[in-house]
Amino acid sequence: MSRTDAQAKGEETDGAGTRRGQILAIAAQLFARKGYRGTSMRDIGEAAGVLGGSLYHHIKSKDALFVELHHAALDGAEAHIAKAVAQECDPWARLEAACAALLEVQLDPDSLTMPMMNDFREVPESVRAALVERRDRFERMFRDLVAALPLPAEIDPSLYRNLLLSQLNSVADWYRPGRLTPRDIAAQIARVFRHD
Amino acid sequence: MSRTDAQAKGEETDGAGTRRGQILAIAAQLFARKGYRGTSMRDIGEAAGVLGGSLYHHIKSKDALFVELHHAALDGAEAHIAKAVAQECDPWARLEAACAALLEVQLDPDSLTMPMMNDFREVPESVRAALVERRDRFERMFRDLVAALPLPAEIDPSLYRNLLLSQLNSVADWYRPGRLTPRDIAAQIARVFRHD
């Protein structure tokens, strides 16, 4: 029975319980740490306790694996952010909640973390289109959040949103778990980006 | 005569005039566009009109080539920024001048652009240490600029500097030459980061 069959019947698909789920989680961590090109199928296999070739029983290709992880990560992030945003009314509070939720997902070393939403340069061109499309949809959430802000006239909202998103994405490049929590950083970013 | 000999005698070393200078410029563009791993020596050779192996007459290794480009790019950026900053007195104006100067260098598709100061994850570990050390020295410039700012008490200067630098570095990931100039973007970043 193929995965799609299982999904159609509503069975559990790839929880951390299934072997496939374990492999996905391991691959996500490696991609997040070492990038797409820096992670070989043999690396993933080794971390999972099998040879690289054996992974192809669970996945179709390295490309497909990466795309699946990317989409799953954005799905998870979207849901997490939507829930956090819904609890706030003030536009600035909603934005800060979204930032905190995004950073919580993105800086969590466990779970399906974001396999670097940014290193599209590292990925084969055939894959890039799918990633860009999914990311654009993700970023629409922030367009709405920014549109609701009472920004001063001299700030261009579209560029402002661009700056905020790239700011959030770049945190993973320098963040090291320690004195600052994801929430701390989100609070500081919200302060810097707050203008009224 | 080796390169070091030429430098010691004060002769021209690697201007765009010399063959070596051409190759460095070509390599810098490729590294900036496709990343360290995404650029093969054969790619560089092809762009320079020779076979990959022939490059080793001019350089010692791919690693050494990348480190040299990285250092040269930061040297150039430092000089450009220092000159721009020196023309301003007000701390905020000095910061904006630094941002504009950095982006001018970083977004210039010609010349020895920054071969992605950020994708250290893509570079072999043996090279990383040298890059990090040089970058840390570079960033000290911004530490001083930020220290001179009359920031509100609720903003942590060290985190603020971190955010500003990663903001500036990430522009190259999404910038496309068009309606906005590097100066436009610097002006907007300066506005967002201005708090008094």
Place this chain on the structure above:
DNA sequence: CCTACCGATCGGTAGG
């Protein structure tokens, strides 16, 4: 899930 292998590509070198 392993053995054993494929064709492609990589950084780099010897020798001219």
Place this chain on the structure above:
DNA sequence: CCTACCGATCGGTAGG
């Protein structure tokens, strides 16, 4: 600067 090549590694596959 080229020819011709090295050993290593890559994504992926057949067959069990």
